[in-house]
């Protein structure tokens with residue numbers, strides 16, 4: 001089986017693999033690169049990605065080192081074969097809910113506009129990573145974002161070889177990150193599979209389960225991720241009656257406390273009472289390791305109920321964390337700023353006319369940048385930026401620098417300002433962590449003493 005591009009990427013882009021197209025700093029679009037066997041319906045450019053920065057036949061995206069910049073095609077792909085391409089390509093390349101910056105000029109819209117767009121822009125073709133997937137995946141639910149899952153994965157001790165239980169799978173954002181964290185090679189046989197890192201993911205919503213299952217196969221992650229259609233409150237976490245032998249658990253569920261009694265060492269009822277009629281019940285946990293859990297809940301009431309149930313069931317080291325991630329945008333602001341005066345700068349445009357002027361100038365600057373972009377220009381810019389910032393900075397309020405050289409390039413003029421991002425790419429949730437120690441009896445104590453004699 002081909003390796004997953006998330007785990008063992010090829011050095012160059014290849015047909016039938018996922019690529020993440022970077023349209024701008026914050027806009028990414030996932031596509032499956034397709035090789036067109038010659039022309040599609042007689043149109044030489046074949047399958048094409050259409051974006052606001054121009055059209056990119058897949059043939060121009062193939063065989064490149066990951067991270068390559070690709071310029072838009074000079075061919076006006078918009079004025080031909082529209083219906084054919086709409087049927088064939090739009091499915092894959094229509095922007096997703098968080099991806100509105102993608103193909104926003106549908107093949108059927110103004111050919112003149114598209115012809116102008118052709119060859120004016122560029123994109124980067126990036127290799128899939130869980131972080132990029134999180135930024136571009138089709139949202140079916142709220143998802144766990146990178147700042148949260150990077151912290152969660154280290155707290156639950158996810159590392160190559162770890163076996164993780166995850167519920168619910170949702171849109172698969174956490175699933176992809178955890179698959180990379182636990183990956184320790186593809187299993188070569190069923191028995192080998194037991195010794196490998198693996199993610200056991202559960203989802204009770206049928207359409208979501210089906211989408212996830214298909215995505216995992218598309219991304220060649222089967223063998224590392226096993227998705228099960230299941231209501232975990234009712235049915236717990238065994239796979240065909242067998243234990244996943246997990247030592248790490250992540251619950252992103254509306255009522256995690258409803259599922260906790262299934263994560264015990266002995267068959268336990270909700271509220272912590274041992275089930276006397278446990279029969280040959282197996283624990284889903286690895287008996288030889290402590291289990292580390294994280295639950296993810298937006299409300300403090302959910303946290304309280306979860307903590308009560310965790311305590312009742314014997315979990316220890318319970319604590320709660322909230323990740324407050326905030327990005328800062330650093331930019332130059334020229335509107336309303338006199339670049340020769342020393343004091344009293346206003347970062348805000350004085351009135352509506354100025355605001356419109358500023359918007360137009362920002363737009364033009366972006367367009368100019370995309371048109372004029374060349375590696376020489378970029379390297380010139382970074383050299384001259386260092387000159388200005390280091391030799392003639394002027395400070396305003398301690399957080400900005402003003403270039404006063406009129407001969408400076410456009411993008412170095414104005415004052416450097418920072419603003420916090422409006423939209424936080426993480427929805428605030430409380431993370432509850434806890435540990436369930438492995439069971440200890442006389443035999444375990446003897447074995448431990450034999451292995452590590454006191455003072456030895």
Ligand code: SAM
Nearest residue numbers: 141144168170171172173174204205231232252
């Ligand atoms: N962590 C996911 C991600 O990063 O994409 C998002 C999870 S989403 C917020 C919660 C999911 O839990 C939903 O897809 C929902 O269908 C599923 N779910 C809710 N109750 C469940 C249950 N009892 N058993 C299994 N899945 C459940």
